[in-house]
Amino acid sequence: MPAREILPGCFSVGAIDWDRELFDELIPLPNGTSYNAYIVRGSEKTALIDTVDPTKMEELFANLDGLQITSIDYIIVNHAEQDHSGSIPAILERYGGAEVITNGKARDLLAELLHIPKEKIRVIKDDDTLSLGDRTLRFFITPWVHWPDTQLTYLEEDRLLFSCDLFGAHYATSNLYADDTTALYPAAKRYYAEIMMPFRKSIQGYLERLDSIEIDIIAPSHGPLYDQPSRILDAYRDWTGDAVKNEVVLPFVSMHGSTRMMIDHLIGALIARGVTVKPFNLTKTDLGDLAMAIVDAATIVIGTPTVIFGPHPEVISAAYITNLLRPKTRYAAVIGSYGWGGKAVDRITGMLDRLKVELIEPVMILGMPGEEAFAALDRLADEIVKRHKDDPLVREGGNAP
CATH class of the missing domain: 3.40.50.360 (Flavodoxin domain)
Structure with missing residues (x-):
């Protein structure tokens, strides 16, 4: 799938995996999945937010080449699991001047899982910012969504939230945005149920925090983006809330x-x-x-x-x-x-x-x-x-x- 523009200077550069049928050798994927990565160009610096599963690394490179990305200043790692971070070693080899930006827990995991030297990684803390010139990235540390290393990245000027696994869906589609919510809703609920549900109390708190910022677009790490964020936010409030239905399973x-x-x-x-x-x-x-x-x-x-x-x-x-x-x-x-x-x-x-x-x-x-x-x-x-x-x-x- 070629790179696609989200906003001027901001592109989706990830890959769609139409044929994947099982995740973590446990979770069935009836609709395939995607590994979303994003390029954000500022007036002074360029950031790559997450990468892709190593099986789709060549597609990521092709998308970066298509945008004529000759240098990357920052690789933002929202989560160290390999479907997000597995291509980082190859990116670092290709873009030698890139600096990895993430939180302390993710740094430690990257060092163990991918053998990335810790000196290549700059550690950020909750609510820290990173300037790209005319654009600013703000980081929210959100452990246990669904690993202890997870963070969210917010593009302040454009009110765009890169939400990592939060609000994602294992759903392969050629649509950039969640246009067919009738079809997507079950996939998003399935994703929540299989991956996020054990951490619903943590997510409740993060939803309250997100209420304090303006969000025009949500860009998760799997599945389509949301240009009407209230749809998925309302669904998560329902799923993570304490109320239950008059149902027996x-x-x-x-x-x-x-x-x-x-x-x-x-x-x-x-x-x-x-x-x-x-x-x-x-x-x-x-x-x-x-x-x-x-x-x-x-x-x-x-x-x-x-x-x-x-x-x-x-x-x-x-x-x-x-x-x-x-x-x-x-x-x-x-x-x-x-x-x-x-x-x-x-x-x-x-x-x-x-x-x-x-x-x-x-x-x-x-x-x-x-x-x-x-x-x-x-x-x-x-x-x-x-x-x-x-x-x-x-x-x-x-x-x-």
């Missing part, structure tokens, strides 16, 4: 049909009581779809058969990932079946220790469910409805950008 596995019968009954019972239900058969589920669903659901009910003495391995994986992502879910329960015994409930609830949830009494049965089991599931549905109605943080609906 049901990740489950069924080996011989018993747990599936329980899941189906509970789905019907909840629907009849006015609760939105989102079931996920874990043998078929895309991890990102499950992550998106738990962003703002009030309750998670995990369904599992018993494998020897514990939960099904797919259920263990889903519980582990949910615990890592730390959604704002308010309630959790376990349902399922067993053949002769086991500790599936204890194992699952023990894996949710990072979640601030109230546990509702489980429904675990021997063998195939009958009238007694179905009655217990009805009581579980009643209890979920009661908790939702009594909880002031449970609401209907949500915001979209």
Whole structure:
């Protein structure tokens, strides 16, 4: 993708990865991704803000050549992870006079991850500025979005925020800006769910700080830019806020049909009581779809058969990932079946220790469910409805950008 002008003297020079299907060997990418990098020319100095994944390094060089960039004064590193910084050694080799500008934590990581000499790196602090002549870069140190080294860079005169991973989306598109928000919203929510959600409390504070500056354009490190920033800002306020929806997410596995019968009954019972239900058969589920669903659901009910003495391995994986992502879910329960015994409930609830949830009494049965089991599931549905109605943080609906 050729370099494209954002503003006079400010260009997008990154690369689109249409074919990438997996990120960090974990996260599915149904829409590919992009590695965004930016050139900002001032009257005296030129800055490159972030680079690209090493697999797309030649595209970055081609874009810089297309703009006739013969020298770079500063390489601004907003984040040391390799999809942002992996091309820095090659940039330094090509543009020998460039100085790396970043915060202290990122400097240490760059030295370890890419063996960049620390003496090549100038350390900045929160709210420091860097003059390019007629343009000024201001730095906001924002740890845990989503690494401890993350920072944002703000181009003051143009009110342009280079937001690094914050507000990004794994979404390959030829559009420079987020024009089709109907298609982009799920990708942005998926990105938040998979990467940002564990740090939502930190992000809440950074959103408040961003309210104090004027922002005309948001330029993230993945996905299209926002020339209507309120769309993504409002979405993040919704996702990171404490309110949840009147929804139940049901990740489950069924080996011989018993747990599936329980899941189906509970789905019907909840629907009849006015609760939105989102079931996920874990043998078929895309991890990102499950992550998106738990962003703002009030309750998670995990369904599992018993494998020897514990939960099904797919259920263990889903519980582990949910615990890592730390959604704002308010309630959790376990349902399922067993053949002769086991500790599936204890194992699952023990894996949710990072979640601030109230546990509702489980429904675990021997063998195939009958009238007694179905009655217990009805009581579980009643209890979920009661908790939702009594909880002031449970609401209907949500915001979209």
